[in-house]
Amino acid sequence: MKNVLEKIKSFLGTSKKEDGGSLPIKAVFKSFKEVLENNSRALEIIADMGEKLGGDYLFDINYIKGAYSELAGTVSNSLQNFDALTANKYLKLHDVFGHVDSQIKRLIYDVTPTPGVMVLSFKDITWNMFRDVGGKNAALAEMSNYLRLNIPGGFAITTSAFDEFVAENGLQERIRAIHDSSPADDRIFEEMRSLIMNGTIPEELDSAISGAVETIRETFGRDCFLAVRSSAEEEDGEHSFAGQFETVLNVPLDVKAVEDAYKKVLASLYLPGSVAYQAGLGYRIGDIKMAVGCMIMVDAVKSGVLYTVAPNGDRDIVVINSTWGLGSLIVEGQTDADMFMVKKEIEPELLGAKSGKKEFMVVNRKDGGVEKTKTSEDLAGIPSLTTEEVMELARQAVYIEKHFRKPQDIEWAFDKAGRLFILQARPLRGMEATEAGGIRHERFAEATETLMKDKGTVVQKGAGAGRVFVLRHPGEMDKFPKGSVLVSKYDSSNFVRIMPYVSAIITDVGVPTSHMASLCREFRVPTVVNAGDATRIFEHGQEVTVVIDEDGVTVYDGIVKELLKDNGKDSLKMEELYEYRKRRYVLRYISMLNLVDPTQDNFSPEGCRTLHDVIRFMHEKAVTELVVNAGRGNEIIKQHAAVKLDLTVPAGIVAIDIGGGLDISEGAGKAGFEQILSVPLRAVTRGMMHPGVWHADSVSLKVGDFFSSMIRMPDLTADRSEYVGYNVAVVSGEYLNLSIRFGYHFTVLDCYCSENARNNHIYFRFIGGATDMAKRSRRVEIISSVIRNFGFSVMVKGDLLIGRLANINRDEMEGILDQLGRLMAFTRQLDAVLNDDASVEFFAGNFMEGKYTI
Structure with missing residues (x-):
């Protein structure tokens, strides 16, 4: 029972801070608002950079330097306020930010990797490092880091390591001596191969390989093997060198075995076939440097x-x-x-x-x-x-x-698990794509029925087509057919799971600076948000063609192949430019989002790999910290004057105004509904007072339920005496943290409702009940079903439910909060009558139809 109690305390946010103290709630809220405002500004800068660096026009390097300077300063300011809000709980985030910042500056200011770097993890390799890691490694890293394809993990041993090996074993003179040798004189090249195979690995290189092997062990397990593959400077670049160099497969995860395989790959520079190939292409023998890739061996x-x-x-x-x-x-x-x-x-x-x-x-x-x-x-x-x-x-x-x-x-x-791994990708020479014109669809305006025209806000231009998939709630993403057009009421960063396979995205609600919007630019998915009624316009399964250009969005009925052939090809020549591609690659460290689900283990400072990750982490943890701090009911009441809300229903709520939440005179002990200025509190209480949702008559408990509630009562009320007798609302003009106990269950509602949709969020948590577990679980299932329809992402464990929703405009949010107020009132005693599973669908359906009879 003790373990169960501790889990409940954890979910309810009652555990005390490690430092034993806590900030005054006004200071907490001030830091919270600063984090939100800085994060919001940072995402606006990211959106602007995404549009310019991902667009089809030239841009000035000074723009990138200026924009990133402002972005880095904004994130740094957010971190300072985040530290104050969380009592320095996540100082590791500063190290992460410093690492990402240095990577970005290296790209922007053309700073080459530190001379002498021997080993680079694939995750740290950028596309323009092909001289350091070879063409094959650079392409693999780009497919993993930028395209997010399934590439075996691993590391590259660089050309700097090759130089050190040559120097350590005194091979410079021998290499110079064979520059003008005949490719047919294999005796010289055989001697060189022997010298390499018997050579000594430099101490620094040995240490670097040892560290990389140990990282592989810790990350992928000690029983895996490696494929040790060539990745010469010119390989898989202008010329393929296909099959000319050595590959050693299934190498044990042992440092000596890896180093022996490494030397075998180096020696293959001087194999007869390789020498002939180099000479045939005009390379001087001995000029090419060898980098080597060490990848997890796929079984x-x-x-x-x-x-x-x-x-x-x-x-x-x-x-x-x-x-x-x-x-x-x-x-x-x-x-x-x-x-x-x-x-x-x-x-x-x-x-x-x-x-x-x-x-x-x-x-x-x-x-x-x-x-x-x-x-x-x-x-x-x-x-x-x-x-x-x-x-x-x-x-x-x-x-x-x-x-x-x-x-x-x-x-x-x-x-064996059915997972697809990409092991290599290189150009097919002589088959390059030709240039083509851009999207031209004016001639289809009359010949093809237009389903939607000039609605919403453009996030990413382009064209896509497929069957419409209308997403009703996040759980349906697992059913998304690849190649479809995603239509959703709300935008969500969780769409990253299916984004590589989406033809286009249209949402009813959303903003161009959301997490999802950044992801769409990253994946270059044609996207429009805030279209208003797309989920009503389009039918699930119908075929459509989406065209988004300078003039806005046009959606045609059916598949118009002519509009898709030229899609994106007008930017082909632009993307071939070195400067263009390099600047755009900066976005890999800025806008890519790896942290999506707060319930996953990787949702931590260590899991942050980009600035977007850092912002996402701060936003989520800032909300969590505010929920915990604003739930200190008894402590806050001692600090502030509590005002009882005089409502038409006996909700028993006392409000603590931390700024602009109530319109009352100093010393007033009560506030009526008309005196509530707080936007979210006003919406929630309006919902609670909606005709018919508050059932004044008590619902009788069965004997079993009565004993169940008696047993649970000490657990649920332990260390929560501040909630006995009243419910607490901490409010400002735009903020609400409402902690409610109705009977034997507890609800926490934390929300921020402003004109800036990017900052808006709703956090909803429910636990407990007076009945047995089956009935409590049914009530949670009803609540879950209802709030999923409003776009919430939901986690359920037994009779605990946690729901999250973000990026909602103010009007939409007020409507949802009104519905949550009704839901909290309607379900107060509902568990007592949930005698079978059929009642779940019955009551959930009735609520959505506005029928509140129990």
Whole structure:
């Protein structure tokens, strides 16, 4: 029972601060408002930078420097107020901010990585570091960090490490000596390979590799293996170097084994085939530096290679080759693999499939290394990919090609859990996309029915098409079909889960500076918010084409393919420019959002990787801190004069005004409804007093429920004597923290309702009841069902419910708070009559229809 009590105390926010003290509520609220205002300004700057750096026009570097300077200062100010609000509880956030800030400044001011950096984690590699980590590593890191595709974790051993290895083993003179050697003189190159394989790893490099290996152990487990792969300076860049350098697969997670594999890859610079290839391309032998990638080895069930352009040059076709086990037999041309032809459409279309013999397969050995084995008859005779897997590969292939703006040669694998990993992506030379014009849709205005025109606020320009998916509440995201057009009442940062697969987004409510808006710019998803009634205009499942340009938004009935062919191609030449791409990459450290769900373990300072993450963390924890502080009812009443609210229902609420919440004279002990100035409190109490929702007659308890409530009473009231006899509302003109006990259950409502939708939030928490667990859970299910319809994200554990909603404009929020007031009144004694599961749907439906009879 003690553990249960501690959990309830934790959820209700009654645990005392570690420092044993607490700020006065006015000081808490002042710090809270400062955090909100700074965060809001920071997001406005991020939105502006996202629009300019993600748009299709040139911009001045001085703009980026000025905008980032203001952004960094604003986040720093927010951090100072956040420290005061949280009593320095999250000082680690300063280290995170400092790290992100240094990464951004390095990009903006063209500061190269610290000379001598030996090892870089993939998560720290930016696209323009290809000279340091090689083309292959740079592309993998970009797909992981920017595109958020599933890439095996790992690290790169840099070209600086290569230089140190050469210096440590005195190889400079030998390298210079072979500059003019004949590629046919293998004796010289064989000697060089031997010197490298017998060379000594420099102490600093050994330490760096040891640290990286230990990080892999801590992050991915001690039983994983590595693939140690070449990533030379020029590899997978202007020339592919395909198959010219060594790859060592399934290397044990042992420092010596990794270093031996590393040396083997370095030595492959001087393999006969590699030497001939370099000479054939005009490279001077010995000039190319080798970086090396060390990736988690995927225990592949099936793998292969795909081209985003057909061999005949058809750019509308994706060609996929696959086999069982590892894909090395395919890249080496040693197996009759399966082949699939897929047409690039909004929803990819399988054009044809050919099943190969697949007589042999390569698999990982348990003790390290790989082996070739005969494929079992039952596997050899069936396709290695399902239709669903083929479609997923095609979608990701198009996504990668669209990002890199060139046809791609992609290696991939599915593991035993069915997860798709991208192992490599490099340009298919000679198949570059051609330029095309921008979106032109004027000629379709009359020929095609227009469903929506010039509504809402543009977040991201572009065009998309697909079937409409009307999202009624967040839980339905798991059912979202890839390639659909998302239509939702509210915007939500949780959309990041499906954003790579969304054709376009339209919301009824929203602002261009929200977390979701930043994500849409990052993923370049055509998006319009605050459209008003999109969820009523569009039907679930209907096909539409969305075009968002300088003139606003136009939504056509059906799929208009002509509008999609040229989408985004007008910016092709722009994105090829080095300066453009580098500046835009700054957004990776600014606008990308990794922290989405506050209930997840990664929602911590350590989980913050961008400025957006830092802002998101501060916002969420600031709200939580305010909830806890404003719930100190008895303490606050001692500090401030409490005013009883004289309402038409016996809610028993006393209000503490911390600024602009009540219109009363000094010393007044009561306030009527008309004297409530607080926007959120006025809305909630108006809802409580709505005709029919407050049932004055007590609902009788059954004997079992009575004993259940008697048993629970000491637990729920322990250390909460300040709530006995009255309910507490801490208010200002725009803020409300309402702590209510009705009978044997407790409700906390914390909300901020202002003209700035970005700052607005509602936090709703409910726990307890007088009946048995089944009935209490049914009541929570009713509450959950109702508030989900208002757009809340909801967490339920037994008879505890926590709901969150944010980014709502004032008018919309007042309406929701009115409904919450009705809901709190309507459900006060409802658990007593919830005798079966059917009653949940009955009462939830009645409430939404405005029927409040119990």
